[in-house]
Amino acid sequence: MPSAKKTLLINALLVSTLIFSACSSSKNTSSENASEQRNNRPSNAELEEIYWARIDSSKMNFTEADVKFMTGMIGHHAQALIMSRLAPENGASSQVQTLAARIINAQKDEIASMQTWLRDRDQPVPEVHIEGLNLMIHGAGMDHSNHMNMAGMLSQEQLVELSEAKGKEFDRLFLTYMIQHHQGAVTMVKTLISTDGAAQDEQAFRLSTDINVDQITEIERMKLMLNKIESESKD
Amino acid sequence: MKLNKLTKTGVFKSVWIFLFSAALMTYACSSTEPMMDVDYTSPTVNSLSNVDSPTPDPRVGLGAGLFDAEEAIWNLNKLSSTPPPEAFLGVTNSDLAFKGKYAIQGNYNGVLVWDISDPANPVLVKDYLCPASQSDVSVYGDLMFVSGEGLSGRLDCGTEGVQQAVSDERLRGIRIFDISNIEEPEYVANVQTCRGSHTHSVLKDPNDDENVYVYVSGSASVRPEEELPGCSDMSPDDDPNSALFRIEVIKVPLSNPEMSKIVSSPRIFEDLKAPPTHGMSPADAIEIEKARKAGAFIIEFNGQETVVPDRFVTQLMSNALGVQGEPTAADSAALREQLPAIVARMFGGGDGDSEEDDRGGPTQCHDITLYPEIGLAGGACEGYGLLLDISDPANPTRIDAVADSNFSYWHSATFSNDGKKVLFTDEWGGGGQPKCREADPMEWGANAIFTIENGKMEFQEYYKLPAPQTSQENCVAHNGSMIPVPGREIMVQSWYQGGISVFDWTDPNNPIEIAFQDYGPIAADRMANGGSWSVYWYNGAIVSSEIARGLDIFELEATPYITQNEIDAANTVKLEYLNAQGQPKFVWPKTFALSKAYVDQLERNKELDNTAVKMARQSLANAEAANPKVRKKILTELADKMDGMASDNEKVKMLAESVRGLASNQ
Numbered sequence: 001m002p003s004a005k006k007t008l009l010i011n012a013l014l015v016s017t018l019i020f021s022a023c024s025s026s027k028n029t030s031s032e033n034a035s036e037q038r039n040n041r042p043s044n045a046e047l048e049e050i051y052w053a054r055i056d057s058s059k060m061n062f063t064e065a066d067v068k069f070m071t072g073m074i075g076h077h078a079q080a081l082i083m084s085r086l087a088p089e090n091g092a093s094s095q096v097q098t099l100a101a102r103i104i105n106a107q108k109d110e111i112a113s114m115q116t117w118l119r120d121r122d123q124p125v126p127e128v129h130i131e132g133l134n135l136m137i138h139g140a141g142m143d144h145s146n147h148m149n150m151a152g153m154l155s156q157e158q159l160v161e162l163s164e165a166k167g168k169e170f171d172r173l174f175l176t177y178m179i180q181h182h183q184g185a186v187t188m189v190k191t192l193i194s195t196d197g198a199a200q201d202e203q204a205f206r207l208s209t210d211i212n213v214d215q216i217t218e219i220e221r222m223k224l225m226l227n228k229i230e231s232e233s234k235d
Numbered sequence: 236m237k238l239n240k241l242t243k244t245g246v247f248k249s250v251w252i253f254l255f256s257a258a259l260m261t262y263a264c265s266s267t268e269p270m271m272d273v274d275y276t277s278p279t280v281n282s283l284s285n286v287d288s289p290t291p292d293p294r295v296g297l298g299a300g301l302f303d304a305e306e307a308i309w310n311l312n313k314l315s316s317t318p319p320p321e322a323f324l325g326v327t328n329s330d331l332a333f334k335g336k337y338a339i340q341g342n343y344n345g346v347l348v349w350d351i352s353d354p355a356n357p358v359l360v361k362d363y364l365c366p367a368s369q370s371d372v373s374v375y376g377d378l379m380f381v382s383g384e385g386l387s388g389r390l391d392c393g394t395e396g397v398q399q400a401v402s403d404e405r406l407r408g409i410r411i412f413d414i415s416n417i418e419e420p421e422y423v424a425n426v427q428t429c430r431g432s433h434t435h436s437v438l439k440d441p442n443d444d445e446n447v448y449v450y451v452s453g454s455a456s457v458r459p460e461e462e463l464p465g466c467s468d469m470s471p472d473d474d475p476n477s478a479l480f481r482i483e484v485i486k487v488p489l490s491n492p493e494m495s496k497i498v499s500s501p502r503i504f505e506d507l508k509a510p511p512t513h514g515m516s517p518a519d520a521i522e523i524e525k526a527r528k529a530g531a532f533i534i535e536f537n538g539q540e541t542v543v544p545d546r547f548v549t550q551l552m553s554n555a556l557g558v559q560g561e562p563t564a565a566d567s568a569a570l571r572e573q574l575p576a577i578v579a580r581m582f583g584g585g586d587g588d589s590e591e592d593d594r595g596g597p598t599q600c601h602d603i604t605l606y607p608e609i610g611l612a613g614g615a616c617e618g619y620g621l622l623l624d625i626s627d628p629a630n631p632t633r634i635d636a637v638a639d640s641n642f643s644y645w646h647s648a649t650f651s652n653d654g655k656k657v658l659f660t661d662e663w664g665g666g667g668q669p670k671c672r673e674a675d676p677m678e679w680g681a682n683a684i685f686t687i688e689n690g691k692m693e694f695q696e697y698y699k700l701p702a703p704q705t706s707q708e709n710c711v712a713h714n715g716s717m718i719p720v721p722g723r724e725i726m727v728q729s730w731y732q733g734g735i736s737v738f739d740w741t742d743p744n745n746p747i748e749i750a751f752q753d754y755g756p757i758a759a760d761r762m763a764n765g766g767s768w769s770v771y772w773y774n775g776a777i778v779s780s781e782i783a784r785g786l787d788i789f790e791l792e793a794t795p796y797i798t799q800n801e802i803d804a805a806n807t808v809k810l811e812y813l814n815a816q817g818q819p820k821f822v823w824p825k826t827f828a829l830s831k832a833y834v835d836q837l838e839r840n841k842e843l844d845n846t847a848v849k850m851a852r853q854s855l856a857n858a859e860a861a862n863p864k865v866r867k868k869i870l871t872e873l874a875d876k877m878d879g880m881a882s883d884n885e886k887v888k889m890l891a892e893s894v895r896g897l898a899s900n901q
Binding site for chain 1: 387
């Protein structure tokens with residue numbers, strides 16, 4: 001999208017001009033000018049206008065890689081929801097149920113954040129529909145095969161296998177597949193940040209970093225849980 | 236210095252009292268008659284077990300707005316609210332540091348320096364444009380340190396970002412500024428690190444006056460080797476120089492900061508085995524006992540006792556025992572007997588400890604709080620809270636680790652002043668998510684309080700902001716600091732758009748909120764990033780860095796839960812500088828405020844009877860009004876009496892000691 005890129009560049013220039021001009025106008029170095037500062041300060045209404053203008057223009061500082069990441073990660077997260085929702089009815093242990101509940105809570109919120117991020121930038125917003133084990137993503141120009149090809153995604157066969165496992169076997173399979181799934185997300189973040197121009201946007205950087213850190217933390221926790229299960233079954 | 240407003244009024248008052256009492260004094264000195272009692276006022280004190288928090292909670296349902304949001308405030312007095320300068324507006328305000336009369340506020344666009352000597356009118360003295368996230372700031376002596384983590388930070392402080400994935404213009408690490416003239420900081424050096432600096436902590440070794448150490452925690456992805464040689468994100472098993480599983484320690488020669496460099500990368504996480512999850516909280520244990528007494532079915536599951544839900548019991552009765560209809564007493568007894576076997580069948584049972592873990596554990600810390608006076612640091616490192624020995628600053632070593640299945644992401648640590656307790660926060664969701672909604676568990680995204688005994692941490696209780704927030708408000712436990720109220724653990728803490736919460740955790744099992752402030756959401760119809768990033772006590776002022784709205788300054792209001800004497804005593808602590816991640820040890824000068832604060836606490840906790848409380852207050856009032864010689868006599872007598880009453884009550888001993896110290900100052 002060369003034209004979109006051009007707009008981005010212009011917007012980026014605009015932002016920096018705004019910042020520079022604003023900066024040169026706020027020159028206060030004496031500690032005696034509190035009242036002067038207050039008198040010269042724009043009214044709160046004016047400040048609010050500047051605030052929202054800046055928030056809006058900062059949203060234009062993104063690339064195709066960022067959009068691709070958000071769009072893909074929504075589908076990726078949605079599959080984690082499908083997997084986690086199986087935990088209570090498949091006799092997962094309380095630890096795995098807690099983990100699954102936390103994954104649902106965290107990833108639902110992150111899906112909403114990523115949808116907002118796309119909506120705010122006038123990009124197609126994927127809507128997630130889940131029916132049992134079936135994931136449908138609408139509205140983002142992504143077909144089924146597209147989102148199934150992302151790193152770490154489970155095949156439909158693997159999902160069925162998971163849905164049929166019970167109790168301890170479910171725990172083992174859930175942890176194994178969720179580690180694989182999370183590692184895929186970490187790979188997606190790595191791909192994002194090794195792309196020129198990507199994640200310059202504060203929100204995109206933060207979202208991707210938070211996903212990275214949360215999932216690395218969870219991978220380590222799940223590895224420990226899995227080791228425990230496996231060493232027990234050897235006894 | 237209007238920060239000392241309270242003390243100043245105090246001085247005027249005492250001058251007046253002095254003149255007034257001069258008359259009394261002459262009388263007292265020239266006479267052998269006992270001195271007349273002077274008038275005094277007793278503060279109202281109430282037990283913390285009975286805090287009358289406003290109901291319904293006024294924080295629920297506040298109207299939205301950037302500068303005109305509705306606001307709920309309880310037991311705090313807002314002194315000022317100052318928006319950021321235009322160039323920094325709409326860009327995230329982050330952490331705070333303090334030096335002298337200045338508050339230094341990080342912002343993703345650079346650094347703001349505020350003169351807060353009049354907290355009702357902070358004056359911006361410098362807006363230094365030098366973008367980087369998160370711009371976590373610290374000070375030591377003439378130096379200021381600023382963290383850079385994001386991909387768009389530039390060595391030349393330019394605002395255009397860095398478009399190339401590999402670039403020699405990018406700064407991810409620590410920027411160092413000379414602030415000998417704080418109103419004109421000079422960028423003198425930087426130290427690049429593999430993962431950038433999300434946060435950092437400055438350590439002043441008590442035995443080394445020539446260097447300080449900066450512990451760098453980075454949580455973002457590892458930079459490509461082509462950008463910074465030696466950076467590797469491989470597993471340490473495959474590459475011993477991996478940037479994962481370690482923190483970085485930078486040594487900064489104070490007289491030559493350009494020579495700052497990484498001197499070690501301690502692998503403080505090495506060999507962390509399966510997280511030793513803490514046991515039940517005392518409250519849970521009480522619940523279990525209650526349930527047991529009420530005849531509930533209790534099973535041991537993963538090493539912890541759990542009450543079997545009724546619904547499940549009915550199912551077990553019919554499925555496992557074939558009981559139809561209402562179960563009899565015999566059915567219950569049979570189930571009780573067979574339950575452990577049934578559970579083992581269903582869930583695999585047993586919870587033997589694994590001996591053969593992979594390299595588990597965290598790959599990095601989010602934040603490390605250093606407490607050099609006690610030689611300890613609290614590391615909040617992904618899935619773990621660590622206790623570190625920092626007596627050798629370049630080589631911290633781990634002495635204990637705790638994990639918690641309710642904790643998502645260990646974020647930061649705060650010690651009690653005596654170092655016997657530590658509070659960790661869980662920044663669940665990373666701070667950008669709304670984790671304080673009605674349905675979000677109170678154990679998730681909360682604080683966890685531990686006691687420290689012989690280098691081991693023992694879990695006690697959680698504390699989470701008690702007011703539910705909307706889904707338009709990012710909210711989770713975040714930065715805070717201790718307020719130096721003597722004899723108590725009182726902390727002020729940021730909860731992003733959940734606002735500010737002041738709570739008492741003296742009793743680690745019963746943390747309780749005693750003050751708060753909260754704005755409505757920034758926007759009613761969408762999540763806009765905002766709220767208090769950090770709030771710290773600094774020389775009587777409670778200063779909050781509001782992500783979107785700017786700088787807010789508060790002071791405590793006297794209430795039955797924290798009296799004016801306790802506030803006055805806190806305000807006798809004077810810091811020359813503050814980095815909250817380098818926790819200072821508070822030392823209280825022996826003042827009347829200190830002794831009076833202890834008396835108030837003894838009354839509140841009913842550790843002294845009313846007669847003794849009255850006697851102590853009267854003696855202190857008389858002493859304050861008397862001439863130095865008489866004052867010394869009265870105080871010594873009071874100290875003796877208190878020692879006599881103390882028996883093994885620590886607080887009475889502290890009162891006696893403070894009164895004796897006051898006497899010897901006369």
